[in-house]
Amino acid sequence: xxxxVTKEPIDWxxxxxxxxxxxxxxxxxxxxxxxxxxxxxxxxxxxxxxQSVGFxxxxxxxxxxxxxxxxxxxxGALIKGSIYNASAxxxxxxxxxxxxxxxxxxxxxxxxxxxxxGFRVGLFNxxxxxxxxxxxxxxxxxxxxxxxxxxxxxxxxxxxxxVGAALVGAFVGFLKARTGANEVITTIMLNYIIVSxxxxxxxxxxxxxxxxxxxxxxxxxxxxxxxxxxLLGESYALNLGFVLAIVAVIVYWWLMERSxxxxxxxxxxxxPSAAKTAGINVERTYILALALSAAFVGIAAAxxxxxxxxxxxxxxxxxIGFDAITVALLGGSTATGVLMAGLLFGAFKAGSSAIQIEGxxxxxxxxxxxxxxxxIAAPPLxxxxxxxxxxxxTSMLSALKSKLFSRGGK
Amino acid sequence: MKLELKGITKRFGTLVANDAIDLVVESGxxxxxxxxxxxxxxxxxxxxxxxxxxxxxxxxxxxxxANFSGxxxxxxxxxxxxxxxxxxxxVFTVAENVALGHExxxxxxxxxxxxxxxxxxxxxxxxxxDVDPDALVEDLPVGVQQRVEIIKSLxxxxxxxxxxxxxxxxxxxxxxxxxxxxxxxxxxxTSIVFITHKLREVKAVADKITVIRQGxxxxxxxxxxxxxELASMMVGRDVGLTVEKKAAEPxxxxxxxxxxxxxxxxxxxxxxxxxxxVRAGEILAIAGVQGNGQTELAEAIxxxxxxxxxxxxxxxxxxxxxxxxxxxxxxxxxxxxxxxRKKNGLISEFSIEENLMLNGSFTKPYAKGLGIAFxxxxxxxxxxxxxFDVRTTSALTPAGxxxxxxxxxxxxxxxxxREVDLLVVSQPTRGVDVGSIEFIHERLVEERNxxxxxxxxxxxLDEVLALADRIAVMYRGRIVxxxxxxxxxxKLGQMMAGVAA
Numbered sequence: 038x039x040x041x042v043t044k045e046p047i048d049w050x051x052x053x054x055x056x057x058x059x060x061x062x063x064x065x066x067x068x069x070x071x072x073x074x075x076x077x078x079x080x081x082x083x084x085x086x087x088q089s090v091g092f093x094x095x096x097x098x099x100x101x102x103x104x105x106x107x108x109x110x111x112x113g114a115l116i117k118g119s120i121y122n123a124s125a126x127x128x129x130x131x132x133x134x135x136x137x138x139x140x141x142x143x144x145x146x147x148x149x150x151x152x153x154x155g156f157r158v159g160l161f162n163x164x165x166x167x168x169x170x171x172x173x174x175x176x177x178x179x180x181x182x183x184x185x186x187x188x189x190x191x192x193x194x195x196x197x198x199x200v201g202a203a204l205v206g207a208f209v210g211f212l213k214a215r216t217g218a219n220e221v222i223t224t225i226m227l228n229y230i231i232v233s234x235x236x237x238x239x240x241x242x243x244x245x246x247x248x249x250x251x252x253x254x255x256x257x258x259x260x261x262x263x264x265x266x267x268l269l270g271e272s273y274a275l276n277l278g279f280v281l282a283i284v285a286v287i288v289y290w291w292l293m294e295r296s297x298x299x300x301x302x303x304x305x306x307x308x309p310s311a312a313k314t315a316g317i318n319v320e321r322t323y324i325l326a327l328a329l330s331a332a333f334v335g336i337a338a339a340x341x342x343x344x345x346x347x348x349x350x351x352x353x354x355x356x357i358g359f360d361a362i363t364v365a366l367l368g369g370s371t372a373t374g375v376l377m378a379g380l381l382f383g384a385f386k387a388g389s390s391a392i393q394i395e396g397x398x399x400x401x402x403x404x405x406x407x408x409x410x411x412x413i414a415a416p417p418l419x420x421x422x423x424x425x426x427x428x429x430x431t432s433m434l435s436a437l438k439s440k441l442f443s444r445g446g447k
Numbered sequence: 448m449k450l451e452l453k454g455i456t457k458r459f460g461t462l463v464a465n466d467a468i469d470l471v472v473e474s475g476x477x478x479x480x481x482x483x484x485x486x487x488x489x490x491x492x493x494x495x496x497x498x499x500x501x502x503x504x505x506x507x508x509x510x511x512x513a514n515f516s517g518x519x520x521x522x523x524x525x526x527x528x529x530x531x532x533x534x535x536x537x538v539f540t541v542a543e544n545v546a547l548g549h550e551x552x553x554x555x556x557x558x559x560x561x562x563x564x565x566x567x568x569x570x571x572x573x574x575x576x577d578v579d580p581d582a583l584v585e586d587l588p589v590g591v592q593q594r595v596e597i598i599k600s601l602x603x604x605x606x607x608x609x610x611x612x613x614x615x616x617x618x619x620x621x622x623x624x625x626x627x628x629x630x631x632x633x634x635x636x637t638s639i640v641f642i643t644h645k646l647r648e649v650k651a652v653a654d655k656i657t658v659i660r661q662g663x664x665x666x667x668x669x670x671x672x673x674x675x676e677l678a679s680m681m682v683g684r685d686v687g688l689t690v691e692k693k694a695a696e697p698x699x700x701x702x703x704x705x706x707x708x709x710x711x712x713x714x715x716x717x718x719x720x721x722x723x724x725v726r727a728g729e730i731l732a733i734a735g736v737q738g739n740g741q742t743e744l745a746e747a748i749x750x751x752x753x754x755x756x757x758x759x760x761x762x763x764x765x766x767x768x769x770x771x772x773x774x775x776x777x778x779x780x781x782x783x784x785x786x787x788r789k790k791n792g793l794i795s796e797f798s799i800e801e802n803l804m805l806n807g808s809f810t811k812p813y814a815k816g817l818g819i820a821f822x823x824x825x826x827x828x829x830x831x832x833x834x835f836d837v838r839t840t841s842a843l844t845p846a847g848x849x850x851x852x853x854x855x856x857x858x859x860x861x862x863x864x865r866e867v868d869l870l871v872v873s874q875p876t877r878g879v880d881v882g883s884i885e886f887i888h889e890r891l892v893e894e895r896n897x898x899x900x901x902x903x904x905x906x907x908l909d910e911v912l913a914l915a916d917r918i919a920v921m922y923r924g925r926i927v928x929x930x931x932x933x934x935x936x937x938k939l940g941q942m943m944a945g946v947a948a
Contacts, residue, residue, distance in 0.1 A: 296817050297808045304805065307796045314751065314783065314791040315806035316774030 064367065064374070064413065068381070071409030075401050076108045082398065083107040111397045118391025119384035129272060134387060136275040140344075142383025143282035144337035144357050149364030149375040150289045151333030155220075156370045157293060158306040158326040164209060164224025165358025167231040168202040168331040172338025174235055175201030177245055177349050180259035180342060190262035194343055195281070199335035205231065206331025210324030220327065228358070236351050247348050256348040265343045278340035282379070285336050290372035292329075302326055334358065363410045382406060448509055448525055448606035449474050450495075450638055455504035457490055464490040466662040467504065472607065477629055477639045479653035481646075483681055483852075483880030487662040488642045492609050495640075496528050497521040508607075527600025528609040531616070533592050537585035541595050542567050544584055545602050570598050574631045590621030594628065601637075608632065609640045614648055615878070618736040619908070619940065626652045644681070644881065646674050647909075681881055690888045693896070695916040698727035700765075701869050701900035702748070707759035709740070709747045717743035719924035720759065727868065730891065730901040731929075732915035734908065735943050740924035741904045742786055745873050748902070749783050750776045764868055777806055782862035784855075786873035786904070792858040795847025799839060800828040802846045803861050827864075835860040836886060852883030859887060863894060870894055873904040888914060908939060 080086050086103040093100050117123070119138045125131040148165055155162035162168075176198035179185075185193055205227060212218040238245040239254035247257040265277040293299040304312040305322045313319045341353050364382055368374030385406060389399035450472040457465040464487045472478040482488045493499045495506060497515030506513045508524055515521045518528075535544050546563035553559045567580035576594045584592060593613060600608055610629075614622045629639055629652055643649060649656055649670065656668040658680040666680050702725040711717035718740045725731045733741050746752035748761055750773045761768050768776050777783070785791035793802050804813040804824055812823050828842040835856045839849060846854055855875065862870065872891065876884040891914060895901050905911050911918055912932060919929045920942040927942045 291818075295819060295821075297814045297819055298817060300801070300804070300808050300819060304794055304797070304808075308790070308794045311791050311794050311805070313773065314749070314785055316772070316777045317806075317808075318772065318774070 064369065067367075067409050067412035070412050071405045072112070074408035075405035076111075078401050078404050079107050079111045079397055080104045082401075107397065110395045111392055111401065114391040114395040114397070115384070115388040115402070118388035133273065134391075136269060136273045137387040138380065138384045139279045140275045140383075141386040142379045143279040144340040144355075145360055145364050145382050145386075146282040146376055146379030147285045147336035147340065148334045148357050148361035149368060149379050150285055150372070151330045151335075151337075152361045153365035153368060153370030153375050154289065154293070154302070154333060155326065155330040156306075156365055158302045158322070158330075159309070160306075160323065160326055160330070161221050162206070162209075162224055162327060162330050163221055163359075163362065164205065164227050164331070165334050165361045166354055166356075167224065167228040167358070168205045168334040169338045169341070169354045169358045170228075170231045170235045171205045172198035172202035172335040173342045173349055173353060174231075174238060174245070176339050176342035177256050177259070180263035181245065181247075181257040181348075184260065185262060187262045190260065191265055191277075191343055194259075194263045195336075195339040198339035198342060199332050202335030202338055203328045203332040206334075207324055207328035209331075210327035213327070214320035214323050220323075232351065232354075239351065250348075253350075255350050258346055258348045259343055263343055264346070265340070274344075276344055278344055281336050281340065283376075285333055286372050286376050289333065289375075293372070298325075302329075334361065337361070363406065366410055366413055448638055449507075450526075450607050450640075451507040451510075452491070452495065453505050453507065455491060455494055455506075456502050457487075457494055457499055458502050463662050465494065465501070468659070468662075468664055470657055470664070472638045472640060474606075474638055475633050475636045476654045477633050477641055477652055479649045479656045480640060480642045480659060481644065481649055481656055481677065481681060482659035483644060483882065486659045486681075486880075488659055489611060490662075491659070492528065492611060492640065492642060495521065495609065496526060522603055522605075525604055525606035526609065527597075527603060527605025527607070529593065529596040529600065529611065529613060531612045533596050535584045535592060535595060538583065540581050540583055541578055541587075541598075542580040544595055545580075545599050549603065566602055567598055570601050574601075574628060574635075576628065588621070589616050590618065590624060593617070593621075593625065597628065597632075601632075605637065607638045607640065609642070611642045612644075613641070614643065614645060619943075622648065646677050649677065650674065678881060690885075690892055690913045692892045692914075695729045695895065697729040697916075698898060700724045701727050701763065702902060703762045704744075704748070705760050705762075707744075707747065707761060708755040709743045709752055710755050711743050716755070717924050718747065718755075721921075721924070721926050722759075723919055723926060723929060725869070725900040725902050727900050728895060728898045729916040730895050730903055730914050732903040732905060732911040732918050733921055734905065734911045734915075734918050734939060735921035736906060739921045741873070741906075741921055743924075744921075745783075745786070745871050745902075745904055748776075748871055749773055749781065774806075774809070778810075780866065780868040782865055782867040782870045784858050784862055784870070784872040784875055786877070788851075788854055788858050793846045793854055796845055798843045798845055799832065799837065799849070799857055800824055800842045802857055803828050803831055803864075805861065807861075807865070831860040831864060835863075835890075850880070851878040852880045855879050855887065856883060859890060863890060868899060870899055870901045871904075872901060874906065875903070876905075876907070876910060884910075908936065911939075912936075 083103065086100060086107060089096070089099040089103045117134065119134050122131050122134050125133070148169065152162055152165055176194045179194040179197040209220050209223050209227065212223050213220050236254055239256060240246055242248060245256050247255050250256070267273065268275050268277065268279065293303065301312065301317050301322055304315070304317060305319055305326070309319050312322070337357050341355065341357070342349055345353070360382060364375060364378045367381070368376070368378035385402045389402050392402065393399045452468060452470040455465050455468045456463070468491055480488050480491070490499065494501045497517045497520050506515070513524055515524065536547065539547070542560055542563040545567050546558070546560070551559040551562040564580040567578065570576065571578045576598065578591060578594055578598065584595060587595070593616070597608065613625060617625060626648070629641065633639055641653060653670050656670065656672070656677070657664055658666050658668060658677065660681060668677060668680065704724070705722045707718055707721045708716060709718035721744065723731065733744065735741060743752055747754060750768060750771050754761065754769055763776070763779055763781060768779070789795065794805065797805070807813040812827065813820055825842065831837070832839065832842055837849070837853050837856045837860065839853065846857060849857065859875070875887050875891065879887065888910070891901060891903070903911070903914055915932055917929055917931060918934065918939070920927045920939065922943060922945040927945060927947055
């Protein structure tokens, strides 16, 4: 042990160990394993393969060939549907899948950041759906009931979505700080309440229901001025929503890694009692954290409310509130991690129809998605399979586990 | 049973925690393993207990090589271990805890608790443990819980008993009782390995002493060896067990506590109408056995715990802090070294640098607008690490990876570097190695000499006597008396047991 601080050359060996025991390798391994699980399901649900198994001993190569074909076709279609369509006639057509991936990844990234922020503070925000729908309500109100000049209109609508979501988060935080109510329970319950309330708003013309909706629960289309502008012209659906998500990633990074607010958020997340002793108001931090968490989800809400040309429906939240939990887990709640995870899951969404065209059920992608998270959430399993050293620091998951299974949530 | 460790070597990466350690414990011998924190004592015992696999060397039991792949093997071979933190289930009775893991059963797999009770009684009577088999563990004092741990080991026919820092959690009386128990066990033929860094206990009870430093055996000693000689073997140099200090020059009153009452977590009155003052330039020590209200008193001063109803008040530099937030009080000029540094003083996952800024995130020099002043933070961290001699390779090392002494130095570095008038220092050297104790004591006296008011809360009488200018003894939430440092130990001991001065 050296007596005082000295500048030493970088210990590559230790760095390698750190990475091996940390999240990056584990995450990549989990993604690869997830794809392997998906391949397995593609194979066993493939007719040619099942038939070839019947005469496996006569012609084992046929089985292997069938398996290879179906996996190749499935993941080939995924790439074709989400990144680059090589068989498209024009260049515009060829890159269209990539723009779709970006478009669908935007809200996943933004909401994933929100849930990730909660994780960093030791809070399990399952209320993504409710917060997102609250944002939808506010944004839809501004987009369909208020007339404003161009640009200003969609900016106000975005702010409305963020505020609408953040208020729900702050309310959850307030309940937790004041009464000790566990945020897991309150957010789940608020999901039901807000979704039902949104439904109700969409049943009356005087509220948010569209003039032409008839008996359906559907709003008016957003005013032209409130819609997020397209990024690459009208032939692509990609719009400003993706830029918002990227801005959110940068803000999140600065907030969590560079600001004093983030410092306090992380301090409370790791050790609330030490934070309290250091003069940090833990209760107020919980309120702030849940409000910020929901605010990021609100960016996803803005995207959902202001992208459609048809008007929003009760299903416009598209399950993003829950997908965001998996995005945050996969991304390890870091800015870059969530960005990558959001892009991956966005690609799954974009590629699902292409896979269906190949005659493979797009549910396979759901399995891949689930399997990845399962592998992430079962780090000891991965470590056992690949003989990785145990992690050196407490992982967010173990903190979460001890939180969920200990009384009082303190 | 005779236990021999031969050439035990254990490495963690590049760190050699045990370097070819030889140790022989004869049957019926109390063998003390003496060393600073981080010297490798616990690693050695974990190797013996099968928790770690040694990289080299062998373990011999009665001359026969033993090979343990886990604690189960070690237990089966007759090795019992009492950890610093007890492995007991609080809501179970003593008998249930002892039975746990090898439950005696009647026909049909029915738990035979009577057999377990009888076993507890047998062991308890034989060694004079005085433990009721039907008492719930959570209701028992810490000293008795420790005896339950020992009974657990004996119930499994332990011939070698390893006690890891057993006195860290005990009152002086309980420590004496434990020593009696150790002598009784040794007489009956049990070999005892007694791990500690407290010299006085070693001298009182050990038959033989092995001193470990930096993973190596640096010498063997007899209990008749001078305390100072043992201490210098441990740290590799002479240590002053007393702190050089000039007479106090008390100034104006900084902390004034009047008629204060505070409730604990169970709404019991933990601090009971307490009044005292601490002046600038003096150290007032609160002595007393742990759990007599000291923790709650410190928390009340810091605003972490509220003052009970309208009873009493606390004022710092002349103004009341009733109802003020912790941050308010810290910013008023109070430095706080909490009793439990892992729980309240540090964030283990944070780097040293981040921990040094922990209570300074609101203002300069650490905050720059809403951002963190990273360059300043790094520069200050380098300075503090040098000044406080924190042994680390980098300011970016997570605090959780430092040894206890170095963690405490980080907390002290943070609190002593702030502009404060009052220092509230709770158990500053608990679980800290001898070298660091000396350093911490000197720093505290320096702060006093610089005109700060210091409130020292300590259960270590040696520490109190070495540092204090005045001593207040607490018992059951009350201050039994405030005396000067010439008071003899016996008198202080009586006061700590509640006899008024």
